[in-house]
Amino acid sequence: MNFQAVKAIYMFEMARTGRTLFQSIVAPVISTALYFVVFGAAIGSRITDVDGVSYGAFIVPGLLMLSLLTQSISNASFGIYMPRFVGTIYELLSAPISFLEIVLGYVGAAATKSVIIGLIILATAGFFVPLQVAHPLWMMFFLLLTAVTFSLFGFIIGVWADSFEKLQIIPLLVITPLVFLGGSFYSLSMLPPVWQTVTLFNPVVYLISGFRWSFYGIADVNIIWSLVMIMVFLTACLAIIWWIFRTGYRIKN
């Protein structure tokens, strides 16, 4: 195992975050704070409690998930897309490192950044709404696992994309709608029965539900299903990455 290389990639990526501090950390925090101001404080005060939780507090896990998913994907996809785009990938390919180490470096850094952003947003939320975390360990577990899984997913997108447009398309056109329709802003029980069933095909529902359970002890679906789903995601991403590196897909001729 070439730990020096993993460290080098990790530090390189974290330095990139440091250089683009505003865009990387301040921007997502501000946009999430706006959600809290509008939905939590302004509109939220006129909405009745959901399952005994004030509306402002109810949307915290969903908003966190939204940031976590989009940030993980964009960090990791950008991280591996740039060397491909600029051409500096030659150095990764000619270095004595395995693909596992490349993934560890890039995905580790992307996930770290997402978790940091998640925790900052959580702290920000505390200023606007009364927060409680019923199961802090589970909360951290979901936070970490989601960050890692979607950073892996982002890595796959970064390898697949051959233009900046493709890099943006999945987070914008797939992930954001799935999160909005996945119960970030409402409980599934508020939907008509037909749509409740349809929604269950949205994988993000399970993530948000499990995450919300760790905060308030309430969930739309059984917590076991949430765990199963995230493990399925993780396994699928690992399998695709394993395949990418076996075949050299879009990385190596």
Next chain:
Amino acid sequence: MQPLISVSDLSKTYDSGFQALKNVSLDIMPGEILALLGPNGAGKTTLISIVCGIVNPSSGTVTVAGHDIIHDYRITRSLIGLVPQELTTDAFETVRATVTFSRGLFGKKPDPGHIEKVLRSLSLWDKRDEKIITLSGGMKRRVLIAKALSHEPRILFLDEPTAGVDVELRKDMWKLVRSLRDDGVTIILTTHYIEEAEAIADRVGVINRGEIILVEDKAELMSKLGKKQLVLDLQKPLDRLPDSLREYSLELAADGSQLVFTYDTQADRTGITALLAALSEAELRFRDLNTSQSSLEDIFVTLVSDDETREKP
């Protein structure tokens, strides 16, 4: 002596169907400077890319210091430094950060002392904290070399190191290559500047359309294939060659004011003495004479065009 790099029967066909290398075999000895000459698209970069691990071979094997480049990639790659042809650098990193990154990537513990030494040897020390994007093309080229040297490689690949580089930097580069060789580094460079191969290489390989046409000691190659010409400036121009001189391979040049005699330096008898005697017999007087040897460029052009005529049906 065991070769440091041994390429045998290496072929590469890209997905597009383009066959970049055809059964290439080549041994590179420790401590030498080998220049790979060839026109654009000849397969030079593909060959280097395979040895460095950037491109997968279609068939054949490559060993570096006795280790297979695929099974023992960690060992072989840690011995090699690569300076690519394109100026591919990060834009917003500082010079020192990017060189330090390369060292880490190759599994070496941080060593600021070594990084400083490398940067100084490439006149980059003053620029160490500047972002790469602010550097000139020549400076970026130096940064790429510094990155390749950051992990103290035993083998250095330079892919067209002096393409688009000014004369001063080119000379600097040659000096650096020689001093690296003196430190025991084996250097393989590709170029289509013949002048470059002539100036610094120990051996020359000529590659054309995916095949190695020849690999030869530079001096031997030049003497073997090198033709020499004797040019005589005549006092009075001639309309035509006198009959008594027909048996010599002579040509009239410069409107009859020069006689050019082509001969083979390797032959036992070059025919110069006889020619001079015949000239004085014909009462031809000359003002000046000089000899010139064909350059590597002439040799190269001959080889590549021979190769191309042979291939044509």
